[in-house]
Amino acid sequence: xxxxxxxxxxxxxxxxxxxxxxxxxxxxxxxxxxxxxxxxxxxxxxxxxxxxxxxxxxxxxxxxxxxxxxxxxxxxxxxxxxxxxxxxxxxxxxxxxxxxxxxxxxxxxxxxxxxxxxxxxxxxxxxxxxxxxxxxxxxxxxxxxxxxxxxxxxxxxxxxxxxxxxxxxxxxxxxxxxxxxxxxxxxxxxxxxxxxxxxxxxxxxxxxxxxxxxxxxxxxxxxxxxxxxxxxxxxxxxxxxxxxxxxxxxxxxxxxxxxxxxxxxxxxxxxxxxxxxxxxxxxxxxxxxxxxxxxxxxxxxxxxxxxxxxxxxxxxxxxx
Numbered sequence: 054x055x056x057x058x059x060x061x062x063x064x065x066x067x068x069x070x071x072x073x074x075x076x077x078x079x080x081x082x083x084x085x086x087x088x089x090x091x092x093x094x095x096x097x098x099x100x101x102x103x104x105x106x107x108x109x110x111x112x113x114x115x116x117x118x119x120x121x122x123x124x125x126x127x128x129x130x131x132x133x134x135x136x137x138x139x140x141x142x143x144x145x146x147x148x149x150x151x152x153x154x155x156x157x158x159x160x161x162x163x164x165x166x167x168x169x170x171x172x173x174x175x176x177x178x179x180x181x182x183x184x185x186x187x188x189x190x191x192x193x194x195x196x197x198x199x200x201x202x203x204x205x206x207x208x209x210x211x212x213x214x215x216x217x218x219x220x221x222x223x224x225x226x227x228x229x230x231x232x233x234x235x236x237x238x239x240x241x242x243x244x245x246x247x248x249x250x251x252x253x254x255x256x257x258x259x260x261x262x263x264x265x266x267x268x269x270x271x272x273x274x275x276x277x278x279x280x281x282x283x284x285x286x287x288x289x290x291x292x293x294x295x296x297x298x299x300x301x302x303x304x305x306x307x308x309x310x311x312x313x314x315x316x317x318x319x320x321x322x323x324x325x326x327x328x329x330x331x332x333x334x335x336x337x338x339x340x341x342x343x344x345x346x347x348x349x350x351x352x353x354x355x356x357x358x359x360x361x362x363x364x365x366x367x368x369x370x371x372x373x
Contacts, residue, residue: 058213065211072204073126079197080123083116086190089176099169100162107158108191110151114144115194132221135205139228145198149236153243155191195236202226202233245269252292257304257314269295272367274360279341279352286354289318293367297322298344321346328368330361344368 091109094100100108118141125134162169177186209222248270253263271293278287278300292299301315321344331341331352340361344351355361 061211061213065208068204068207068211069126069129069131072208073123075200075204076119076123076126079193080116080119082190082193083112083119085181086112086187087116089179089181090173090187093176094169094172097172099172100166104158104162107151108155108162110148110155111144112148112194114141115148118144119197131208132218135225136221139225142228142232145194145232146235146239148194149239152192152195156188159187159191198229198233198236202229205229252299255315256299256301256317257311258317261299261317261320263292263294263299265296267295268297271295271371272364274364276360276364277354279354281350290315291353293364293371295371296324298326298368298371321349321351323368323372326368326372328365328372330365340365342368 086109091105091112094105095102118138122134122138125131125137163173173187176182205222205226209219209226212219212222249264249268252270252273256263273290273292275288275290278289280287287302289300289302292301298321300318300321302318304311304314304316306312325347327345329343329345331343338358339354339356340358342353342361342365344353353361353364355364
């Protein structure tokens, strides 16, 4: 038991030391943005206050929360430090929700505001920035949030459950994991919206509605459709979503408006679909899938067996 405790203590000390070292580095990077951008821009008035607030969001609050945490860590007050830090976690959610708008506003200012463009370039050439741009530094708080989750978990695993600090650590791990998941969900939803929009723009006309609330993009790719009567195989691109499968083909390359678009051939609802592998179980080349709908059977083929296997997995998951 003594050996186990000593091992825990060694690992715990190592993790706490690494947490403090990386916290100092993180604070330095935030300080760069606050000192060389936020403070000077506020004083100079190069960017209007509303745009400035949007680009940098609650960065000062994040810095202050981390600064207090580092002071606690330096004194070895791990439990109270984490407890205090967890009270400011909602600032990270606010920062994540604002990040897309922050990037948009930054791009807009760089396009329209010549003096800001010059100022940004000048600041980024300072040796403290080590070749990094403002765009590299703005996502740092959300990367740090992900690191906190792992640090706090490691500390918890190497703390004896019968100590008062264990409860505080357990609470901190729970809070940071929840906020980290929340932030991840914000990014997943945003990424999904971009994918839906991209597919919508690829399809000619507005007949096929891709942008539907609650719909999730899963995958896309080219497959061969095997016709029911002995006709030629048809090469089609398929887009798989959480509730439908879309089949499309390229528009004519000489079409005056839609030469780079796709023409939707069919939309298959997945709620009454069953998926079977006809062949592709063995080590043979390629494979064939059968999708059974109430009034239609769709046979999809590929010469790449791994591709057929991946499509089978994605389709069965979507149908389920």
